[in-house]
Amino acid sequence: MTAKTEKFLDFVGGNTVLTGQMLRDLFRRPLYLDLLIVQIQSVGVRSLPLVLVVAMSVGMVMALQFGIGLQKFGAKLYIPKLVSISFIRELGPIFASLMFAARVGAGITSEIASMVVTQQIDAIRALGTSPIKKIVIPRVLACVICLPILTAFANAIGIFGGLVVGSLDLRLDAGFYWQKVFSTVVLADYLSGIGKTFFFALFIAIPACYYGLNVERGTQGVGVATTRAVVSSSIMILVGDYFLTKVFWIIQSWR
Amino acid sequence: MEMIEVSHFRKMFGKKVIHDDVNFDVKKGECLGLLGGSGAGKSVILRSLIGLERPDSGKIQIDGTDVTQLDESDLIEIRKRVAYVFQNGALFDSMTVYDNIAYPLCEHTNLSKHEIRDRVLSTLQMFNLQGAESLLPAELSGGMQKRVGLARAIIMKPDVILYDEPTAGLDPANTVKIQNLIVQLKSTGVTSILVTHDLDTAIRVCDRLAFLEDGHVENLGAVADLKKDPVQILQLFVRGQGD
Numbered sequence: 001m002t003a004k005t006e007k008f009l010d011f012v013g014g015n016t017v018l019t020g021q022m023l024r025d026l027f028r029r030p031l032y033l034d035l036l037i038v039q040i041q042s043v044g045v046r047s048l049p050l051v052l053v054v055a056m057s058v059g060m061v062m063a064l065q066f067g068i069g070l071q072k073f074g075a076k077l078y079i080p081k082l083v084s085i086s087f088i089r090e091l092g093p094i095f096a097s098l099m100f101a102a103r104v105g106a107g108i109t110s111e112i113a114s115m116v117v118t119q120q121i122d123a124i125r126a127l128g129t130s131p132i133k134k135i136v137i138p139r140v141l142a143c144v145i146c147l148p149i150l151t152a153f154a155n156a157i158g159i160f161g162g163l164v165v166g167s168l169d170l171r172l173d174a175g176f177y178w179q180k181v182f183s184t185v186v187l188a189d190y191l192s193g194i195g196k197t198f199f200f201a202l203f204i205a206i207p208a209c210y211y212g213l214n215v216e217r218g219t220q221g222v223g224v225a226t227t228r229a230v231v232s233s234s235i236m237i238l239v240g241d242y243f244l245t246k247v248f249w250i251i252q253s254w255r
Numbered sequence: 256m257e258m259i260e261v262s263h264f265r266k267m268f269g270k271k272v273i274h275d276d277v278n279f280d281v282k283k284g285e286c287l288g289l290l291g292g293s294g295a296g297k298s299v300i301l302r303s304l305i306g307l308e309r310p311d312s313g314k315i316q317i318d319g320t321d322v323t324q325l326d327e328s329d330l331i332e333i334r335k336r337v338a339y340v341f342q343n344g345a346l347f348d349s350m351t352v353y354d355n356i357a358y359p360l361c362e363h364t365n366l367s368k369h370e371i372r373d374r375v376l377s378t379l380q381m382f383n384l385q386g387a388e389s390l391l392p393a394e395l396s397g398g399m400q401k402r403v404g405l406a407r408a409i410i411m412k413p414d415v416i417l418y419d420e421p422t423a424g425l426d427p428a429n430t431v432k433i434q435n436l437i438v439q440l441k442s443t444g445v446t447s448i449l450v451t452h453d454l455d456t457a458i459r460v461c462d463r464l465a466f467l468e469d470g471h472v473e474n475l476g477a478v479a480d481l482k483k484d485p486v487q488i489l490q491l492f493v494r495g496q497g498d
Contacts, residue, residue: 119343120345123339123345125334126339128332128363
């Protein structure tokens with residue numbers, strides 16, 4: 001077996017075991033709601049500015065690119081439809097998740113890895129408490145709660161970014177823009193986009209905790225673990241997006 | 256009566272055998288000093304006693320309970336009774352000194368906030384740490400960090416205390432402070448194991464010494480007897496520093 005295959009199997013097995021331990025401890029007392037609130041503040045509220053700036057920029061660039069392309073054919077009236085549907089179904093969830101992975105995933109891994117290196121995780125265990133309950137569960141839950149909310153904000157701001165460029169550069173009427181957005185987007189589009197982010201949150205938080213808890217080679221390993229966590233989360237988000245889109249598409253076609 | 260019994264303990268990391276057939280015991284109220292060079296695996300034994308490491312084979316009994324047979328949730332009861340003092344304190348760096356010391360009480364007791372405060376403040380006083388309660392670990396000196404680690408370990412009034420190099424890296428004044436605290440705790444009847452390089456500390460606080468070398472533990476006998484034989488003490492010093 002090659003070293004890479006071994007590492008991949010380690011990753012899959014380790015994440016599966018961690019998920020199992022998490023599910024087992026999730027409803028066992030004590031629940032540490034105070035730690036969850038602290039994490040929601042840390043991973044959610046503090047990620048908002050970053051996600052909003054990126055969403056606004058992407059919305060503006062999209063409107064501009066579509067505008068330049070469609071103007072040649074006199075089809076710039078389709079900009080609100082294109083921006084809103086692509087943002088709500090794909091770009092909002094993807095960009096919000098990638099930014100979240102870069103900021104929050106990296107933060108979780110480096111924090112936990114540092115705690116391992118300084119024996120704080122051992123201390124949690126030695127003092128008769130569980131690192132899964134005290135460290136892993138609050139972070140994973142906070143990600144699952146915050147990422148969909150951040151995505152909803154990103155969707156709104158991204159579409160608004162499209163409006164800014166549409167009305168300032170492409171001379172689209174703001175009322176027309178919003179009317180087209182609301183007539184294009186249906187609830188199913190919204191649920192498909194937001195629904196994926198619950199899975200993306202797991203793709204970010206669980207590997208981040210796994211790499212943090214399994215850091216090797218002291219402080220030098222903290223950087224390596226952080227890089228691996230962000231790379232694997234990003235890959236899982238982008239690859240998983242295809243399959244999740246397909247699943248949501250199948251569910252939608254049943255209705 | 257034996258409080259700790261380790262028999263046929265074997266531990267490997269990868270293909271490297273760290274311990275091979277380690278056997279020793281510690282009586283109730285006794286303090287055993289475990290000496291040995293760096294990398295001899297002293298801390299591995301200590302960590303295994305509370306299930307932070309799992310042996311490949313052998314038995315570890317604490318007050319009659321085989322720790323090796325317990326899963327992580329069953330170990331919680333053992334960990335409430337057995338305190339581990341980490342070499343570098345292992346304090347939670349996001350918490351103040353007060354919160355670090357109060358941590359076990361908040362987790363495992365139903366004491367009111369007022370009662371917890373009283374216990375923490377009296378422990379701080381015992382460890383000469385008054386006024387440090389609102390400081391973060393990063394703001395403490397090495398000696399203070401070790402004392403806070405010790406305070407956190409003993410606040411639950413454990414039956415057993417495991418000290419991992421409690422005086423390593425400390426200046427002579429802080430070393431004496433830690434030695435005095437260990438002697439003070441010992442006088443309360445607590446059973447303890449002291450892992451150290453520091454022969455002076457071991458002779459001052461322990462009742463009995465054992466030497467860990469080449470994966471085995473050699474019982475060296477009572478400290479009182481060793482004290483009568485300066486040559487053996489000198490030999491021990493050389494063996495301990497020989498790595």
